[in-house]
Every structure is written in structure tokens, then in C-alpha cells.
Amino acid sequence: MAATLAPGDIVLLTGNLGAGKTALARGLAAGLGVDPDEVRSPTFTLVNPYQGRCPVHHIDLYRIERALDLDELGLDEILGGDGVAIVEWAERLGPWRPRRCIAIDIEDLGGDRRALTVDDRRVERSGEGGDYSTR
Secondary structure, X not given: OHHHOOOOOEEEEXXXXXXXXXXXXXXXXXXXXXXXXXXXXXXXXXXXXXXXXXXXXXXXXXXXOOHHHHXXXXXXXXXXXXXXXXXXXXXXXXXXXXXXXXXXXXXXXXXOEEEEEEEEOOOOOOOOOOOOXXX
């Protein structure tokens, strides 16, 4: 999947605690040329930037309680910007949730089994052209 990502793309990850959002983010970042050992959950810093074949912004919104708290993160520069944004706990984006994105829901099936539901919304399906707005 990482091979299809380009600057401006946004990957939204949802799933219960422990479902594997950070593991998937680590794999996507590795596919973008980031050393996977560098990729950690940015729970306490909220945003971790990495450099791969393009900038990668790993965002973890677990500690965000209100969408208003996101105004100070600079999401307007990150989402749809010069790199790929990977957002964990994306359901907390509120009004910042982009329309043009790849939304991935991870369901823990027990043990090391997961079910992924992927909704690629990067291109308008109606054939009338893409919706490239991020908000």
C-alpha cells in the first residue's frame, strides 16, 4: 500500500486500543523509506515527523479530548501538505477529517489476526474529477 502513497496523501487509522494502528503506521512508514526502528507511537508528542522518500507525519490523537485541541497542532500545514500524513485515532479529527484520504479500520480478531477495512477516497468515483480538499 505504501507504494501507492504520494505527498499530500492522508491515511486515517481507526480501531480499538491494541488493534495494531502503530504497527500498521510503522509498516507504511517503512514502505515510504523510513527506518521502522525510528517509528514509535507519538502519543505524548502527538506528531512525529520522519524523512523517507518524502516527509512522513505520524500523528496520534489518542490523548485529544476535543477537536478544538487540534487547532494548535498545525494540521492545516500537515494534512494534504508536502508529505504523507498517517493519523492514528482518526475518529477524533472532528471537523479536521479530510474528504480525500485512505481510511483504514482495524479489527482485532484475537491473537495475531486482524481484519482491515480499507476505503480509498483519494479519487472521486463519479468520474467528474477528484476532490482534493482536505477539509
